[in-house]
Structures are given as C-alpha cells and as structure tokens.
Amino acid sequence: MKLYVSQSSAAAGCVAVDDMILTTDQPTAAGSKMLDGYMSLFGAEVVEKIKAAGYEVGGKVNVGEFSIDMLGETSFYGECADESGKLAGAVAEVVKADGVKACLTLDVNGMPRRAAAIAKTVFLKPTYGTVSRYGTIPVACSGETVGVMANTTANLRDVLEAVIGHDDKDGTSLSDEKCALLKRDSDFKAVKKIAVIKAMTDKVDGAVAADIDAFKAVAEKNGIEVCEIDGSELLAAKAAWNVLMSAELCNNVSRYDGVKYGYRTPNYTNIDELYTNSRTEAFGMLLKSAILYGSQSLLYTEKNRGAYDKSLRVRRVVYDYMAKLFEEYDALLMPVCSKAAYTKADTDSNVTLSFEENVYTAPASITGLPAVVVNGVQLVGKAFSDSALLAVAEICEKEGK
C-alpha cells in the first residue's frame, strides 16, 4: 500500500493533503514522473489556512497522475492496493487507517468520491468557488474543487470551516458571505425530500445496490421522503465533462516541456526532441489519451463540429435540468461507481475506465454543485446546500449504518 509520497510528521490529528496540493516543505508531483521531486516556491491557500487554524500538515498523499484516474492506479509512485490487487484510493486509506483528522484532496474526475465510497469514509466536494484552488495543480479548472475527507462528519466540518472563504488569488473564488453558507450554523433548508436517480441505480452491482437500499431505509426512518425518478438526462453530463476536462487538461499540461522545471529526457539532440521525448517519457497512457482527446475536441473540423462548444452548452442543459429537479427535491441520490471494488487488473485491461465510471460523478463535476459521499452513496444538492447534505451524513452516522 503506497499511502504517502512524503510525510513530515506523525499522522494522528494532522490534516493530510494530496499530491495535487502545493506545499513548500514537501515535494508535490501530481503523481507524475514529470513533476517527481518538484518543490513549490509557495504553498496552496488551503495549506496556509489549515496551518492558520492550528493544524499540522501531516503528509502528501499518493494520487494517480494528475488525479484523473479511478483510484490512484496511475501514480508514478505505485498504486494503493491490497495483496489481492483490490484498489483503494490512498486518500481514503489515510483517513481510515492512519488517524488523520481529515485529508484535503482535489476532486478532478471523481477519484476522492470513489475512494470514499469504497472505503466508507465521508467526503464532501464543496460548492465550486467556496474553497480556494490557488496552489493546486490545475487540470480541469472549470469543475475541479478541493474537497475534504474524514472518518466523521464532525471532523469534516471542522476542517471544511477552516478552508472555506474568499481568496483574492483565485479568480473563481466566491465572496466570504457566500462561503459562510457552508458553515454548521447555516440556516440552509434541511433535506426533506430526496430523488433517487433510477437511470444510474439500475446499472450497479449488488453491493452498491445494497448501499443505496440501506441509505433509503435510514433516510425514510428519519422522516426524509425518498422518491425515484428516471433522471436519464443526467447521463449526458459524462460525455460533455470528458470533453471539457480533457480540453482543459491538454492546455494545462502543455506547460510541462522539460525546460524550466520537471522531467527532462536525456535523449535529445534538438529542442523538438527535448520537448517531445520529455513529455512522452514522463506521461502515462491515461494522461496521453486525455491530452490527445482534449486536443481533438478543441479543433473545429468538418467532422468534429466544435465538441468543446457543444459541451459547454450541454453543461447548461444539465445545470438547468438539475435546477428544475431542485425545485421539487432537496437532494439527488446517485451511486458513486458501478461496483463496490475494483482491482488493478480492471484498470490494466481498461486504462481509460475512469472516463466510463465518471458517469456517476460527472453531473456534480460539470455543474460545480456540492456532493457528499456517505455510506457508499452520493448525495448531490443545490449550490451552497453543503451543510444540509452533511446533516444527512450525520443522520447516517447516528444510525450506525
């Protein structure tokens, strides 16, 4: 099990951060050979905030290359898997086994949500813009969000309240007034009615279906009405998110060329070979596939009539559809992934599996809406309803299920 890329102190009580979040006293590599050993000159805003709140940064947690994979299996430092080959996202294992207060982790393509669902930890991908992204390694800036994972909702809330807030250095950061809506004492309307997305729950294995049934039973026992709707409109989010994420990624990783920092190939005789061989030797197959797919999406050819443009419009269609659902329901219940476990063999035989399994995580990613993972299921709510979603997680904790 490769949990940490580096570790500065004993884990107990610390806040760990993943390898996508810049720190000045430990290297940050985004799980990539390209950035192996990279020492940032500045720390991420979230790191400064947790230090200011009195927490120690425990260690840098292993993630897959640029965090776009399933569960960290593409990390240059090796995947986090047990002896049977079952993958476990290191961000969840650190929280579950290592006694940290919480782990801050960048949700780019749903990895932390899948890890939390499999390990049965609690995770919040907060409303976009409420936690600064300054000093996180950029991949898909229009949707990625720094999230908080913990063993208990109380710990999650403590760390969340330390990191939310406006940051002038992040152009997408919202006002302090808006960010404060995420706090415990926020009077955001409680979740009273949940819609289960049947188009998604129909396609999961028995163990995930059992998690969903158990959650429904707990919710209903506690006076929350649970309805079932088709919701197949949400399935469109995946294809659009894959285009937007890849397009943004291909631009963001174009900076890695082996000149000013990062990996430089020893195999070159001219500048073109230096660029090409550095990138070819340092990047893994999933990242290369995403770069090329993103670059194609940005092209405007006769056959490919503006995939990027279409995806931006589909994003609004999905957002509007969800906004309409939120007129009637307070939260949407979705699976996080189709299976309760994945092995290295699954991702070896299908390198781009995360571009399929993100059908469950894409709706919240593409819209920037908050998503809480608890007891292996995902609740997506309207913007700033984070605290209300966490209150449902607290109910699940109290029920002990």
Place this chain on the structure above:
Amino acid sequence: MTKDSLQKLEKLYQLCLTEEEKEGVIAFFAKQDDEFAALENIDTANVERMVHVMPILTVVREDVEKKLFTREELQRNAPETMDGYWQVPRLVE
C-alpha cells in the same frame, strides 16, 4: 480517427506514441465519439454556453510591481541551468 490524423495531434501536443499505444488511443476516441454522438440529440441551438458554473466576473487587481521570487529560487527546479539562465539545446544554427 486514423493513425495519420492521430500523428498530427501527437506532433501538435509533442507526444510520440508506439504503434500499440496508437491503437489504444484510437479505440478510446471511438468509444468517446460514440458517446458524444448521443449529445447531438440534445437541442442546444438556443442554449448559451456555460463557461463558469458560478456567476464570476473577471477579477482585476492593482497593477503594482511585486517581487515574489529571486532568480535562484525560480531556477531551483530547473533541469539544467548555466550562468543564471535556463539551458536548452541550440535553437539557431
């Protein structure tokens, strides 16, 4: 996606795939393209693009000079430097 058009993208984004990798990427593209084709059924003719998920305005700051890092600090992660410059192969013969 053909191998020829893939090669153009590789050149554009400075990557060089093996034959086996090319086949994998072409299969990945085919899968993605099939799924993307389903989006054509969604009428977006009168739908505005959604670039930001939150109403975010362009942020500006005072144009004040601020020295953040020294040359040495900026070159700390450089693969190769010489006399305070980043070193690269000769560009002009």
